[in-house]
Amino acid sequence: MTQKLIALDLDGTxxxxxxxxxxxxxxTIQAAIKAGHIVSIVTGRPNRLSQSYYDQLGLTSPMINFNGSLGHMPHQHWQLEYQYTFDREIVLDLLKHQQEFKIQMIAAEGKHLFLAHQNESTSVGFFPTVLxxxxxxxxxxxxxxPTSMTIAVERPxxxxxxxYIEKRFGSFVDVAPWGGPNSVxxxxxxGVQKxxxxxxxxxxxxxxxQNVIAFGDEHNDNEMIEYAGTGVAMRNATDQLKAIADDVTDLNNDQDGMADYLSKTLKLA
Known part of the structure; x- marks a missing residue:
């Protein structure tokens, strides 16, 4: 069978x-690797919150974090490691406007960077409650x-x-609201995405x-799903992602939808 590159979103997938x-x-992932395929995590999460999954899966491939902005190989040097960043002044500008926009928290991150300023406690689980x-x-x-900035802000x-960010800094950065319940x-x-x-x-x-299979469930997977020869949306994916995907899993992420699809497609069972 032709070798495939399997790109996996983490949350919801x-x-x-x-x-x-x-x-x-x-x-299933172990079986895919044993069959000669490459499996790689491609996530919006920072490396600090995805490396445990990388290790659990026993991966040795590069990992892509921050929605495409960081590519690296955990535990070893990779000569093609890369990291896209933007000017720190953008973060500092938003710190100045924290009261005006009722910003609850700003976090600036990179491969070896995690700094945050919190005005009030936020329920966003990605961030420590106490800094x-x-x-x-x-x-x-x-x-x-920084490579990434995350802002928790009151929904209204x-x-x-x-x-405001797009008007002032739109030629340097892209701004994306999170899906789901958090106003982030x-x-x-x-121009950098998965x-x-x-x-x-x-x-x-x-x-x-054409030999890339990518799995995702949210708007930050759109470009990756379009790029892949086989872009697969999860059963629990957004309607928009399902519309551009080549296929949709029969089962959702609580029913092992990705593993089920991979097993059948690659005949791993």
Whole structure:
């Protein structure tokens, strides 16, 4: 069988709704690797919140984080490692306007960077409820350009804040609201999304685009699903993603939909 590059989103796709890898998912991915295919995580999550899954799956491929902005190989040096960043001044500008837009929290991140400034507690599970002294975001502590910025903002002001960022900094960054219940804006370098990372992986492994299978469930997977030769939307995916996908899994992420689809397609059973 032709070697495939399998690009896996994490939340809502490879992970169940408890953010756990099921046994079936782990054994299926192991079987795919054993059959000679390349499996790679391609997620919006930072590396600090995805490496445990990488290790559980026993991967040795590069991992793509921050929606395509960071490509690296955990635990080892990869000569093609890359990281897209944007000017730290954009973060500092938003820190100044924190009261005006009722921003609850701003986090600036990169491969070796995690700083946040919290005005009030937020229920966004991706962030520590208590920040240590060396995690405090300020003009003094932010000494490097970040790869990603995440802002928790009161829902009624989300659109206004998005417009402000796009008007002032739209030629340098893209702004994307999160799907789901949290009112969060995610900011990354202009024009960079998951397909950028998947294309780099395909080139690295000399795998034709038509032999890329990508799985996703949310708007941040759109470009990756379009790029892949076989773009697969989860049963639980957004309607928009299902509309552009080549296929939809029969089962959702709590029923091992990705593993079920992969098993049948690659005849792993």
């Amino acid at each position: 490879t992970l169940n709704s408890e953010a756990v890898l099921s046994n079936k998912t782990m054994t 240590t002294h060396d995690q405090q975001l300020s003009p003094v502590t932010l000494t490097q350009n 002001l989300q659109k206004r804040l998005q417009k 804006l995610e900011i990354g370098a202009k 397909a950028v990372g998947v294309e780099r992986l395909a080139n690295y492994y000399h795998i034709d685009r």
